Amino acid sequence: MRISTDNLGKRFGYEWVFRHLTTTFYPNKTYAIVGANGSGKSTLMKILAGIMPPSAGKLSYEGISAEHIFRNIAFAAPYMELIEELSVWETVQLHHRLKPLCLPPDELITSAQFEKVRNREVRLLSSGMKQKLKLALALFSPAPVLLLDEPTTNFDATNTKWFIEQLQQQKNRTVIIASNMAAEIELCSATISIADFK
Numbered sequence: 001m002r003i004s005t006d007n008l009g010k011r012f013g014y015e016w017v018f019r020h021l022t023t024t025f026y027p028n029k030t031y032a033i034v035g036a037n038g039s040g041k042s043t044l045m046k047i048l049a050g051i052m053p054p055s056a057g058k059l060s061y062e063g064i065s066a067e068h069i070f071r072n073i074a075f076a077a078p079y080m081e082l083i084e085e086l087s088v089w090e091t092v093q094l095h096h097r098l099k100p101l102c103l104p105p106d107e108l109i110t111s112a113q114f115e116k117v118r119n120r121e122v123r124l125l126s127s128g129m130k131q132k133l134k135l136a137l138a139l140f141s142p143a144p145v146l147l148l149d150e151p152t153t154n155f156d157a158t159n160t161k162w163f164i165e166q167l168q169q170q171k172n173r174t175v176i177i178a179s180n181m182a183a184e185i186e187l188c189s190a191t192i193s194i195a196d197f198k
Helices: 041-048 088-098 105-111 127-139 157-168
Strands: 003-012 015-025 029-034 056-061 073-076 145-149 174-178 190-193
Touching: 003 041, 015 041, 015 056, 029 041, 041 145, 041 174, 073 127, 088 105, 088 127, 105 127, 127 145, 127 157
Parallel strands: 029 174, 029 190, 073 145, 145 174
Antiparallel strands: 003 015, 003 056
């Protein structure tokens, strides 16, 4: 799905985080949103996900009406909350009921290497495992748009390798990654710097 922005901007109070952002994100391409800490990468991702409204400009999704945006976007970020009292298995099942995955829950557990923590409550997972669960739910969603904010935060080398392998298998999706990590940026075919829109 193609996403277009026209003079998109966001401000908090009198301070503009970014402005005059005009670009198009195309299917089958992976984009990196880069910028210094606090520059507005996460703010832009939240706007693209429909979580936060822009202060100026327009945002459009090709062929998708506003009420159907959420079904067409998969989003993962370290600051997203999971239901801490649910087990990993219950979390996957709940997500599958609300927003069906592109593979059965049992297969997601296996693909994401969650067999050993399948019945463990989310609150007992390490920060890296929580992040991996969020990523797995987004990566294995059939949504045509995949938004990943700092995807390998708290990851060790093994989980980073798993993420890279999974990302390389994404087809026919518009993938946007907000990151300053070279290994993540190198996975992308185009780069947009927030600093260009201050």
